[in-house]
Amino acid sequence: MSPTSTRTPVPAAGHQVEVGTPLPQTTVHLTRADLIRYAGASGDLNPIHWSDRFAEAIGMPGVVAHGMFTMALAVKTVTDWVGDPGAVRACSTRFTRPVVVDELDGVDVVFTGAVSAVEGRRVTVTVEAVSGGVKVLGATRVEVERA
Structure with a gap:
């Protein structure tokens, strides 16, 4: 099982994009199992990602x-x-708050965004991530090149 997400449909190919064009809101539900799988895949086995006792101790x-x-x-x-993961040319973010994942209930992270720049085929999107009513990423920008 992977993180579950809900979002509104992607705009049709050729959709006009301009500064201010919003992205569909996406809600991703994370569980402890998702964190364990990510830890294994990334090699980041830090116990703050799986042990309440350790995380709270620090x-x-x-x-x-x-x-x-x-x-x-x-x-x-x-x-x-x-519509194309290969379209990413650059991305950056600032981690502002941790996403706390409850042992039983998991947590929802809500992503929203809008186009912040268009230069030819290059489109920059600013993304916001909120969990538990708190902004967890800041200054997140993803630059893509449209076909």
């Missing part, structure tokens, strides 16, 4: 999602909209 609010996993989900929001 001052974390509980087990937290990998920052790079959260960023990857933000980028996926854009690539789903564009």
Whole structure:
């Protein structure tokens, strides 16, 4: 099982894109199992991603999602909209708050975004990620090249 997400449909190919064009909102539900799978795939086995006791002992609010996993989900929001993961030319973010993943209930992360620049075929999208009412990524930008 992978993280579950819900989103509105991607715009049709050839859709007019301009500054301010919104992306569909995407909600991703993360579970502890998702974090364990990501840890294995990435090699990041830090216990803050799977042990409440360890995370709390170092001052974390509980087990937290990998920052790079959260960023990857933000980028996926854009690539789903564009329709081509190979279209990404650059991405950047600032990790502002941890995504705390409850042992039993998991957590939802809501991604929204809008086009912030268009230069020929290059489109820059600014993405926001919110979990538990808190912004967890800041200054997230994904640059893609449209076909």
